[in-house]
Amino acid sequence: MKKNSIIVLLLFTIITVTAQQSSIPEVEELLSKMTLEEKIGQLNLLTPGGGVATGAVVSENVEAKIKAGQVGGLFGVAGPDRVRQAQEIAVKNSRLKIPLIIGSDVIHGYKTTFPIPLGISCSWDMGLVEQVARVAATEATADGICWNFSPMVDIARDPRWGRIAEGAGEDPYLGSQVAIAMVKGYQGDDLAASNTMMACVKHLALYGAAEAGRDYNSVDMSRVKMFNQYLPPYQAAVDAGVGSAMSSFNDIDGIPATGNKWLLTDLLRERWGFKGFVVSDYTSVNEMIDHGLGDLQAVSALALKAGLDMDMVGEGFLTTLKKSLEEGKVTEEEITVACRRILEAKYKLGLFDDPFKYNDSSRPAKDILSAEHRAIARKVAAHSFVLLKNENDVLPLAKNAKIALIGAMANEKNNMLGTWAPTGDIQYAVPIMEGLKAVAPQASISYAKGANITDDKALAEKINVFGLRVTVDSKTSEAMLKEALDNAAKADVVVAVVGEASEMTGEAASRTDIQIPESQKVLIRALVKTGKPVVLVLMSGRPMDISEEFALPVSILQIWHPGVEAGNAVADVLFGDYNPSGRLTTSWPRNVGQIPVYYSMKITGRPGTDTFQKFRSNYLDAPNSPLIPFGYGLSYTDFEYSGLKISKSEIGLNSGVQVSVNVKNTGDREGEEVVQLYIRDVVRSITPPSRELKAFKKILLKSGEEQTVTFDLKPDSFKFYNSELEFIAEPGTFEIFVGKDATTDRKVTVEMK
Numbered sequence: 191m192k193k194n195s196i197i198v199l200l201l202f203t204i205i206t207v208t209a210q211q212s213s214i215p216e217v218e219e220l221l222s223k224m225t226l227e228e229k230i231g232q233l234n235l236l237t238p239g240g241g242v243a244t245g246a247v248v249s250e251n252v253e254a255k256i257k258a259g260q261v262g263g264l265f266g267v268a269g270p271d272r273v274r275q276a277q278e279i280a281v282k283n284s285r286l287k288i289p290l291i292i293g294s295d296v297i298h299g300y301k302t303t304f305p306i307p308l309g310i311s312c313s314w315d316m317g318l319v320e321q322v323a324r325v326a327a328t329e330a331t332a333d334g335i336c337w338n339f340s341p342m343v344d345i346a347r348d349p350r351w352g353r354i355a356e357g358a359g360e361d362p363y364l365g366s367q368v369a370i371a372m373v374k375g376y377q378g379d380d381l382a383a384s385n386t387m388m389a390c391v392k393h394l395a396l397y398g399a400a401e402a403g404r405d406y407n408s409v410d411m412s413r414v415k416m417f418n419q420y421l422p423p424y425q426a427a428v429d430a431g432v433g434s435a436m437s438s439f440n441d442i443d444g445i446p447a448t449g450n451k452w453l454l455t456d457l458l459r460e461r462w463g464f465k466g467f468v469v470s471d472y473t474s475v476n477e478m479i480d481h482g483l484g485d486l487q488a489v490s491a492l493a494l495k496a497g498l499d500m501d502m503v504g505e506g507f508l509t510t511l512k513k514s515l516e517e518g519k520v521t522e523e524e525i526t527v528a529c530r531r532i533l534e535a536k537y538k539l540g541l542f543d544d545p546f547k548y549n550d551s552s553r554p555a556k557d558i559l560s561a562e563h564r565a566i567a568r569k570v571a572a573h574s575f576v577l578l579k580n581e582n583d584v585l586p587l588a589k590n591a592k593i594a595l596i597g598a599m600a601n602e603k604n605n606m607l608g609t610w611a612p613t614g615d616i617q618y619a620v621p622i623m624e625g626l627k628a629v630a631p632q633a634s635i636s637y638a639k640g641a642n643i644t645d646d647k648a649l650a651e652k653i654n655v656f657g658l659r660v661t662v663d664s665k666t667s668e669a670m671l672k673e674a675l676d677n678a679a680k681a682d683v684v685v686a687v688v689g690e691a692s693e694m695t696g697e698a699a700s701r702t703d704i705q706i707p708e709s710q711k712v713l714i715r716a717l718v719k720t721g722k723p724v725v726l727v728l729m730s731g732r733p734m735d736i737s738e739e740f741a742l743p744v745s746i747l748q749i750w751h752p753g754v755e756a757g758n759a760v761a762d763v764l765f766g767d768y769n770p771s772g773r774l775t776t777s778w779p780r781n782v783g784q785i786p787v788y789y790s791m792k793i794t795g796r797p798g799t800d801t802f803q804k805f806r807s808n809y810l811d812a813p814n815s816p817l818i819p820f821g822y823g824l825s826y827t828d829f830e831y832s833g834l835k836i837s838k839s840e841i842g843l844n845s846g847v848q849v850s851v852n853v854k855n856t857g858d859r860e861g862e863e864v865v866q867l868y869i870r871d872v873v874r875s876i877t878p879p880s881r882e883l884k885a886f887k888k889i890l891l892k893s894g895e896e897q898t899v900t901f902d903l904k905p906d907s908f909k910f911y912n913s914e915l916e917f918i919a920e921p922g923t924f925e926i927f928v929g930k931d932a933t934t935d936r937k938v939t940v941e942m943k
């Protein structure tokens with residue numbers, strides 16, 4: 191071998207060896223002292239129970255395992271003192287005294303519960319989103335938790351899927367902005383501070399594309415679609431420095447995410463440069479047995495080799511990796527690499543310096559559910575509401591109005607927090623009735639239930655898994671209805687709180703019928719017949735099929751599940767103390783048969799038409815367009831757009847352009863508008879979406895005020911992933927649309943040369 195080649199080889203070896211070592215000397219030193227069993231122990235994440243389990247198994251003998259160095263982390267344990275006890279077992283009784291990482295699901299607030307994430311996304315206000323995450327981190331860390339299984343950034347275009355509630359909707363650009371804001375909010379600038387926590391982006395990947403909207407179902411998708419439509423939010427979280435990622439339950443190209451090397455190593459680490467650790471979802475290693483990939487030993491080895499570092503609850507790593515090593519099915523290096531990543535996370539959190547840094551017993555009283563946090567929750571909730579209809583400008587209501595408040599969820603706490611708020615507590619929730627009375631003490635408000643959320647007892651039982659959400663009343667439907675109609679007859683206006691109970695969405699809560707349950711539809715029809723103005727305050731964790739109600743002469747305020755400050759926020763908006771500014775982040779279908787329906791759908795070779803034409807891409811029985819488009823939402827004021835301009839009519843490849851538009855508040859009250867910009871790439875090498883959101887700005891305008899909104903579009907706005915999965919722009923025409931929602935036809939064009 192020539193001298194030069196020897197030097198190159200030597201250098202290569204040095205670089206490879208150093209690359210496999212941690213840049214944190216303490217971590218390498220610790221690794222050098224660890225036995226194989228201790229390394230495997232770090233890969234084990236357990237939950238001792240007491241919290242809400244999302245799988246069949248809850249861990250056993252947790253204390254003994256911690257002492258034996260067989261546990262890397264815990265979740266489902268909270269409170270500075272309880273966490274301290276667990277941490278003490280690890281740092282006092284295990285041989286190497288390695289602290290535990292303590293995780294939790296804090297996806298829309300800790301005790302100060304915010305609206306469900308889908309609702310939060312409808313604020314289109316990234317400052318607020320970041321603030322939500324900041325508050326959540328402050329409260330969770332006060333309670334001993336330093337690792338959060340959030341943000342959930344799965345793009346979801348199927349409202350049958352119950353977990354659509356947990357994410358930011360259908361759009362990859364908006365979803366990416368939300369992902370970035372959340373990571374920033376949780377992790378702050380200093381992960382080692384005692385009030386910041388490590389974020390965990392989930393569920394990698396494509397979990398929201400489960401076939402038929404059935405939870406945990408298979409996913410099959412082209413790479414081009416993944417890269418352009420589904421992967422951007424995960425990548426955005428990685429670029430924002432997210433410390434960890436969670437693999438999803440579904441398969442991708444036939445290999446479950448948890449054992450998918452292409453996903454966890456080639457894409458996540460090699461292509462995206464992710465440096466953190468990957469945890470499985472709840473027993474998702476073991477579930478690969480049911481997926482049909484072999485026994486526990488085989489699937490655990492598959493997961494490790496794919497790049498999975500930590501095994502949530504299933505203990506496949508703990509119980510089989512040693513044997514796999516002895517049989518040559520995994521290498522010690524693979525175990526060491528995973529262990530190193532977990533130790534690095536603990537180091538970054540500062541746990542080695544002070545394992546008890548999140549265990550200050552004086553913090554919960556001042557940091558959790560503080561008046562300041564509750565005020566933020568109230569503001570965020572009001573910002574998440576979307577005014578879908580305002581019939582005869584019935585809203586806002588006068589503060590001295592005579593109101594018939596009706597509905598099973600109008601005067602209760604049970605459904606206010608929304609799905610997957612396991613750390614929240616319904617006792618702190620403000621019922622809608624209470625909020626209305628507090629904000630408008632002069633109003634005269636009567637209350638009647640009117641109808642059950644559902645009359646279906648079997649369904650009620652399935653929904654009530656985490657506590658009582660739906661009660662089927664002992665009164666007859668007729669008696670309840672009569673009471674509601676009597677109240678309506680005496681009132682100026684009817685406010686009917688209708689929709690879904692909180693656990694009608696969320697994990698393992700998919701529905702094939704996404705209409706308002708029939709019991710409540712009967713009520714709504716009867717209320718409308720009274721001729722009184724009717725305001726539907728619609729609660730749901732998903733976009734619903736409200737075709738029937740939308741056609742009625744009613745007003746509709748969509749409030750999702752608004753969180754702990756529900757009643758106050760609803761009152762703020764109904765009485766006009768806050769002018770609603772939420773915009774939908776999903777398209778609302780006309781019926782389930784249209785699903786998936788999303789604004790960026792391709793045009794096809796036989797473009798659809800508004801009215802049916804044979805041999806066009808249409809339905810016989812419904813238009814192609816959704817009932818309510820992405821980006822839609824009304825205000826108590828009006829906004830007028832004019833003067834759309836572009837800084838250049840021609841641009842070079844890899845350059846950007848500025849687009850500006852004037853927006854005027856033409857109504858008589860202050861309000862916020864979300865100015866949205868969409869791009870259509872007219873000609874390119876792979877079929878383009880009809881348009882894609884590429885920028886937005888939320889602005890506040892006083893009555894009569896006009897503002898010029900300028901978008902500085904960067905070269906990336908014109909790029910896409912081509913068939914070779916290269917992120918490129920191609921020359922040609924781009925149409926740029928600016929307006930209130932995804933249907934806007936106000937446009938300018940630019941030629942890219």
Ligand code: NOJ
Pocket residue numbers: 244295339392471472697
């Ligand atoms: C299962 C869910 O899919 C995941 O989002 C959650 O973080 C874990 N359970 C832990 O609770």
